[in-house]
Amino acid sequence: MKDLFKIIPQSYFVDDLKKNTLGTIKIAVLREVIGNAIIRSNYPDETITFKLSDKKDVVEVPARKMKSREKLLGLKICREFDVVDENLRYNVIKKSEQLANPNSILFGDSVTESGDSVAITSRVIYDWAYSIRDVAEVTSTLQHNALSEGGTMWNEEEGKLRQSLFQVQYVKPGTFLPHFLVVENVTPELFVHLMTCIMRQSRYFAQSTTNSPSNIKNHILGVGFSKFEQPINSYTITNNWKDEAVTLQSVTDKINNTMVDAYGENYKRGKYITDFINNLWKNESALKASYEKAQADCTQFLKDIKITK
Numbered sequence: 001m002k003d004l005f006k007i008i009p010q011s012y013f014v015d016d017l018k019k020n021t022l023g024t025i026k027i028a029v030l031r032e033v034i035g036n037a038i039i040r041s042n043y044p045d046e047t048i049t050f051k052l053s054d055k056k057d058v059v060e061v062p063a064r065k066m067k068s069r070e071k072l073l074g075l076k077i078c079r080e081f082d083v084v085d086e087n088l089r090y091n092v093i094k095k096s097e098q099l100a101n102p103n104s105i106l107f108g109d110s111v112t113e114s115g116d117s118v119a120i121t122s123r124v125i126y127d128w129a130y131s132i133r134d135v136a137e138v139t140s141t142l143q144h145n146a147l148s149e150g151g152t153m154w155n156e157e158e159g160k161l162r163q164s165l166f167q168v169q170y171v172k173p174g175t176f177l178p179h180f181l182v183v184e185n186v187t188p189e190l191f192v193h194l195m196t197c198i199m200r201q202s203r204y205f206a207q208s209t210t211n212s213p214s215n216i217k218n219h220i221l222g223v224g225f226s227k228f229e230q231p232i233n234s235y236t237i238t239n240n241w242k243d244e245a246v247t248l249q250s251v252t253d254k255i256n257n258t259m260v261d262a263y264g265e266n267y268k269r270g271k272y273i274t275d276f277i278n279n280l281w282k283n284e285s286a287l288k289a290s291y292e293k294a295q296a297d298c299t300q301f302l303k304d305i306k307i308t309k
Helices: 064-080 102-107 188-200 234-239 248-266 270-281 284-304
Strands: 024-033 049-053 056-061 124-126 129-134 139-145 165-171 176-184 216-226 267-269
Touching: 024 188, 024 248, 064 102, 064 124, 064 188, 102 188, 102 284, 129 234, 176 188, 176 234, 176 248, 188 216, 188 270, 188 284, 216 248, 216 270, 234 248, 248 267, 267 270, 270 284
Parallel strands: none
Antiparallel strands: 024 176, 024 216, 049 056, 056 129, 124 176, 129 176, 139 165, 216 267
């Protein structure tokens, strides 16, 4: 991990997961919609929106809609390196011993079926995300129909057309969602796991199995680190946006400049991190050792806090 410490000082990581120290790492991500996305909640035909001002409504993305997809990918990665109980399923944890894995300790988890009610707090905090442009500019509504087996709207039993039309509102490609994550009290190995999940996930939101094979491209813009978290989030970026053109470069520059103003020399551009993660994934033995070290730390942590023996 020496190469990682050249980017983020070692003092911002812990060597014992039981420690609770000052120091946060804020990750700046620009999520670019590259395929039609369905971002909805209570209403099946409406995108979640937020009233930014009297003249502007923007797309609002709850934090869980991104965390859940990255946590699910993280579980698959842990299975790949055999550092998670083979019987553990996403959101189905039957005994406290199954929490001893990097994914559960990083993203947080709880025992769902046994009587011990054990819960682990997440070490990564996800921001809510807001689009730069007005919802009317970045969404479109399409009408669909539910076809019969014959591929038409004809009801064979009643001998008439079926009334099964419905509408879906999509967030269009080219939409930009500034986003931030904050990590605290993580080991270098858990940080590597988080960055891998962000960099490698590209399928988010509803109907991801039918809508688009990949609908989000995550641009890792940089990381800022300090003893105290700086007050920057997706809302502040969107709310402070003026009348300049909304492009990948302009939004990237806005986020980078805001982070530099807040963190100064303690803001490192994303290429350093992504190059480190990509190079690590080319070294199979080093990567496997990283995940085995992460699991050992997680197992010891549960013993230290008396969840397991």
